[in-house]
Amino acid sequence: MYPDDAPIGDAYLTHEAVQAILERQKNLCAGCSVSLDAGSTHFDLWRPAICGGPRTLGNLAALCPSCHRNHMRRIREEFADHKNK
Numbered sequence: 001m002y003p004d005d006a007p008i009g010d011a012y013l014t015h016e017a018v019q020a021i022l023e024r025q026k027n028l029c030a031g032c033s034v035s036l037d038a039g040s041t042h043f044d045l046w047r048p049a050i051c052g053g054p055r056t057l058g059n060l061a062a063l064c065p066s067c068h069r070n071h072m073r074r075i076r077e078e079f080a081d082h083k084n085k
């Protein structure tokens with residue numbers, strides 16, 4: 001029903017998309033495999049759009065707050081690298 005290359009919108013994830021991601025990850029964080037809690041789960045593009053990542057369901061990851069912070073930092077560093085090249 002939701003293939004991995006299904007495009008996602010720019011604004012909000014649908015409830016179905018969220019469910020598909022959580023199901024794929026068995027409700028575990030993509031970074032550290034901790035059990036995700038519905039109230040504090042972050043959804044983000046695993047491969048950021050600024051680095052050529054597609055806005056598709058397959059490129060989205062559910063992360064715990066701590067991995068999300070690390071992920072954001074990693075993206076900022078990658079982006080800084082891009083600009084320096």
Ligand SMILES: [Zn+2]
Pocket residue numbers: 029030031032033034063064065066067068
């Ligand atoms: Zn995590």
